[in-house]
Amino acid sequence: xxxxxxxxxxKTNILNGSKTITIxxxxxxxxxxxxxxxVFTYExxxxxxxxxxxxxxxxxxQELNEHHAAQENMTLPELQQVIRNIxxxxxxxxxxxxxxxxxxxxxx
Numbered sequence: 001x002x003x004x005x006x007x008x009x010x011k012t013n014i015l016n017g018s019k020t021i022t023i024x025x026x027x028x029x030x031x032x033x034x035x036x037x038x039v040f041t042y043e044x045x046x047x048x049x050x051x052x053x054x055x056x057x058x059x060x061x062q063e064l065n066e067h068h069a070a071q072e073n074m075t076l077p078e079l080q081q082v083i084r085n086i087x088x089x090x091x092x093x094x095x096x097x098x099x100x101x102x103x104x105x106x107x108x
Contacts, residue, residue: 001037011048022096023093024094036053055096
């Protein structure tokens with residue numbers, strides 16, 4: 001896997017460093033630790049950054065906590081709602097920790 005998509009609404013938080021994790025299901029957990037991947041918007045598939053994958057940690061939905069929410073730049077109820085909207089029937093999730101490497105400077 002050499003790219004990842006995020007909903008457009010998360011783009012600013014990724015670029016300003018206030019969102020440092022993403023929570024995905026098993027279909028998006030197979031990134032290589034240390035790899036640098038391209039980041040696109042989900043809606044238009046527009047490139048806007050490169051991130052470095054730092055870690056991938058399995059987690060159950062019920063284990064999500066305030067720390068995860070802070071890393072997503074949300075409250076815990078907001079995070080839980082977003083996850084349920086995207087993965088309504090999935091309890092086994094994966095926290096992907098990443099670091100912004102480069103970005104489209106016109107978007108900052």
